Amino acid sequence: MDSWFIAERSFDFNDDISEVHLPDESITKITLKKHISRRKCKEILLNNADFRIELAMSYWDMGYHLAIFGTSYKFYEYACFFAEENDTNVLHRLHIGEVVTIVTDECETFAIIQSIFSHQYNNQQFAFVSADKFKITNRTVLRCPLFKLQSTNTRQRRIFPISMFRLDITHFVHYCNGNECIDGHNLKNEMYIRNLYFFKNV
Ligand SMILES: [Zn+2]
Numbered sequence: 553m554d555s556w557f558i559a560e561r562s563f564d565f566n567d568d569i570s571e572v573h574l575p576d577e578s579i580t581k582i583t584l585k586k587h588i589s590r591r592k593c594k595e596i597l598l599n600n601a602d603f604r605i606e607l608a609m610s611y612w613d614m615g616y617h618l619a620i621f622g623t624s625y626k627f628y629e630y631a632c633f634f635a636e637e638n639d640t641n642v643l644h645r646l647h648i649g650e651v652v653t654i655v656t657d658e659c660e661t662f663a664i665i666q667s668i669f670s671h672q673y674n675n676q677q678f679a680f681v682s683a684d685k686f687k688i689t690n691r692t693v694l695r696c697p698l699f700k701l702q703s704t705n706t707r708q709r710r711i712f713p714i715s716m717f718r719l720d721i722t723h724f725v726h727y728c729n730g731n732e733c734i735d736g737h738n739l740k741n742e743m744y745i746r747n748l749y750f751f752k753n754v
Contacts (some may be wrong), residue, residue, distance in 0.1 A: 572714075573676035575614050578636040579715045582610065582679050584670055586629040603717040604710035607671060610680055611635045614713050616673075618704070624700065627669045631679060631714060644719045646681060662720060665711065679714040686724070686744065693745050698727060700740040723750040 572582035598637045614743065630647040646652060646665055654661045663683035670677045683709060686699040727743035 557694040560658055570635060572679045573629065574678070574713070574715055575616075576715045580634045580636075580641070582631065582633040582714060584626075584631045584668060586681055588627045588629055598680045602706075604713070606709055607680065609709065610711050610713045611629050611673070611678070613716070614678070622671050629668070630697065631668045631681070636713075636716065644717070646714070646717055646719065651686075651722075651724045652681075652683065652718045654685065654712055654716050655718055656716060662699065662724070664703075664724075665717075668714075680711055681714050681717050682710045683712070683717070684708070684710065684746050686746075689743075693727065696748050699724065699744045699746055701744060703739075703742060723747040 565624060566716045572580060572584065582741055630645060632643060633640040634643055636642075648665050648668065650665055652665055654663050663685045665681055665683045667682040668679070669682070670679050672678075676692045684701050684703040686708065687702055689698045689700055693696040722745045723746070726749055727741070727745050729741055729743075732738040732741060
């Protein structure tokens with residue numbers, strides 16, 4: 553990783569894009585929609601050293617083992633693409649705040665999407681997602697497993713190529729404690745129940 557770095561530049565914004573490059577041919581027709589404001593984007597993802605290191609790691613995941621120079625980042629509310637699964641092209645829609653699965657060679661991990669963004673490299677747009685992962689606990693509620701969101705774990709990697717994300721077909725609900733969630737969920741409480749009795753139509 554020594555030869556890797558991503559130069560610091562300011563965030564940039566533009567219109568929706570559908571010309572997203574991806575070396576993985578099993579993922580097609582990536583579209584990023586509804587770009588979001590500069591203020592909102594700064595709140596959810598800082599352009600700091602961790603951001604640039606994780607972006608470099610994501611290029612590494614896609615097979616780009618060269619130094620990356622940052623030019624512009626554009627942030628969006630949602631993304632969609634087709635993934636080839638069992639000889640069928642399946643449409644996946646990813647939206648900020650939704651639960652997804654991050655698929656790696658080793659495992660599948662549940663996570664909540666924090667941001668969706670494109671980065672321009674070598675005159676091509678690449679798409680990335682930043683997400684907070686869930687970690688399973690040994691506790692259950694009504695026979696459903698209890699998970700802890702890793703949003704305050706600063707050592708947790710958050711940025712991955714969009715090709716590693718799949719829409720999750722199960723359902724997570726906040727594990728509201730007493731009266732803490734009367735005026736909206738208390739997100740300092742990071743416990744969530746994976747509801748095994750609920751299935752979404754996707
Ligand atoms: Zn709650």
